[in-house]
Amino acid sequence: KIRPSKSNDTLRGQHATVQPFSDEDASIETLSHCSSFSDTTSVADEGGEANEDAAEEDFQYKLKGFIDSTVDKSAKTRQGALDGLKTAMATRILYEFISERRMTITDSIERCLKKGKGEEQRAAASLACLLCIQLGSGIESEEVFKTLKPVFKNILADGSANIQVRQAVATSLGLCTLVAEDDIMDVHATMECFEGLFTRSYVKEDGTRPAMGPQTTQLHTNALLSWALLLTICTASQLKDILHLPKLPMLLESEDVNMRIAAGETIALLFELARVMDSEFEFDEWDDLCDKLSALATDCNKHRAKTDKRKQRSVFRDVLKAVEEGDFQSESIRFGTERMTIDTWVRKRTYDAFREFVGSGMNYHLQANEFIRDVFELGPPMLVDSATLKAMKISRFERHLYNSAAFKARTKARNKFRDKRVDVGEF
Template identity: 25%
Template sequence: MGKSHRRKAGGDQFDSSDADSVSSVSTGLSELTLGNETEYVNSQEFELEKYIDALYEKRGSTREKALSGLVDAFEGHVLHIFVENKYITLLSQYINSIKRGSTKEACLASRAIGLLAITIGAGNNAHELMEESVSQLSQALITGSDAVKKSSVLDCLAVVTFIGANDLSETELSLKTMWQVIYPKSGPNVAPVKKLPPAVLAAAVSAWSFLFTTIGSWRINPDKWKEPIMFLSTLLEDNDRSVRIAAGEAIAIFFELGILDQNDHVEIDGVDHEDSKRGVFGYMQSMKAKILYKANELSVEAGGKGTDKKNLNDQRDLFQKILDYVQTGECPEISLKILNKHSFLRASTWTQIIQLNFLKRFLGKGFLKHAQDNELLHDIFDFAPDKSRNLSRIEKKISRSEGEKGRTQKMNKDRKLARERKQCQFLPQEE
């Protein structure tokens, strides 16, 4: 963009008759492509409608199959037009599957709601989807006992709130609900609660961290986050590396937001009393020292017999980056090739890195497609893919011809306007 195109002498140079020929080829190709695309869209919509009808069936296996088909479709395509007038119908059936279905059905339905939110994108529809689903998802978390189902619902709650929340209170409500599952002692339930399996706990902390990244745009009271910081620091001692890594990523956000770097001269939102300010400052300083000491250990941990080599390297790398960030203020950068060697999605803050890691995990095989075509992801990561480089030679020539035709038309229009302005300047003035 912004650079003029220079014609090359030789094969790419053509006169007006060539342009007419190319234009006719372009029209023919466009009509053929449009016809094929319309046929495909109609066929795809027919299949999707069949899946929706199947969600009303009494047989659980039938609903599971339909949900699986919908999940695959929403992973592989960005179905904006299809969901525009159907998202409430879809959401209602998905919630029914979470409430009455098997663990597999509930997990598929939770994933389907998250994909629906990602497809809708930010806006009023996303907020409506969040308002309709949050209470039902929260209820499923409170009343359910299946750990795998809880993990899927936590992911879903994180996604719908991330996309649909309009203010801090809505985000904090979902964060609180999620945290009570991760750390049951923080909730009202005093009865013994079964500890989440390590893989589920790691996924739950990642989901909570993903949503927590959104609070950076609001003023925050560090005093509210003392308990999460304390519990996350204990998870750095967990026997499972995936849990330690998830906790480390969450702690990195606390460092980036400055919550662990409070000093007694900083104005703290919601804390006016001088003694309270000093208490918050002292607590954060002690937690920072404890966390950095453990991070240093984890960054150089030696591998033992039977350890997961990949997780060990990931752990060392993460905690070394956290230490470097605290010392220098420089955040690591991630670059992912999305379309070609010229289209890279980049994450250069801890907030973006955690968001990218979560969305890659949640979207799975659908991440690349959504990174290419979903404007929501483009907005989150400030990414604009250059698709023109994937065109064939004939498509590039057609595109170049159409671009030059448009520029010529604009130049002719500008010249005409300029002539009219000059003529007006020389018209006799009425007295």
């Protein structure tokens, strides 16, 4: 199975130890099986083992119905079935159920990708990733990916295919490769496919920018992000060849804010990886790059939207620190009774990639999905007993009462201050 190089393992596990905490705002929601099916969320409270077994049986019956409906004649029905399976896989651990039916689900995904259109193909591409996330790294996900990889690559290379479908495939192919590819050389080949797309956004030799619409730019952005994701599992020898990409900073000049941000974060990731391999790493165009990053971190161009500028400045302040000082703005992720620190660009890119598919179920997967916990080196899933759950429920209620009282007090104080009609001239 593919494992990151030793240097990258160091990045992922630098501060990956799980730290239990007793804060009152521990998320109780992620301690139960999240599901969009309301009749299965409160089984334990409503009725004993019999009710729990019945609810689980009903839930699996619905899933079987979704699987059967993925081959329905109606495109609308197929779309609904794919969405139902996506929701279930994003919010629950279904390894045993899915493992028994993985080839059936894979065949349905392949059929929808080949014969479906638009939204159906996009849903099938996302479902492929969730299927691999559920199965984890191993022979089962490898078999799934061997079936779907040629289909993904054909769609990605087909200039006549729906552009939004190609965008979805670019993202899905990246994560599926991370999870299920068993040959590092095949990883490199897939990266070359992505590189063949996003390099089309480079400034031309005559200094002009290629003319392309926003949808094509988004395709190139997705390809760049997937390429960056696969950088995190490259060997040191491969990285030495890949790191010499003097043209990558050209993407910082893109008119599209998402492309600029993707390029900036990828550059920060490249610098981080380079410095792990060689603490004396130097970049020939370092001064010019820092000037570009500094300009984006303080961008005041009037023709750009305020929200875009605000988002861009925040990201590029962090990117500039990464390039100049090798610094990273750490972020703490809380889930259940645990917390994880995102303290490197490698971990950030990996976390963002998984979260794109599981969405609000990410905290639940961090707590219960053995594969994702292994990726972030969190150890085996922690079990929480009923007494702890009850204590956490009480503390959350108490915190709610405290916050309500504090809100009322603030409101009264502010109203009192406003009534004074302070003379602005005194300040």
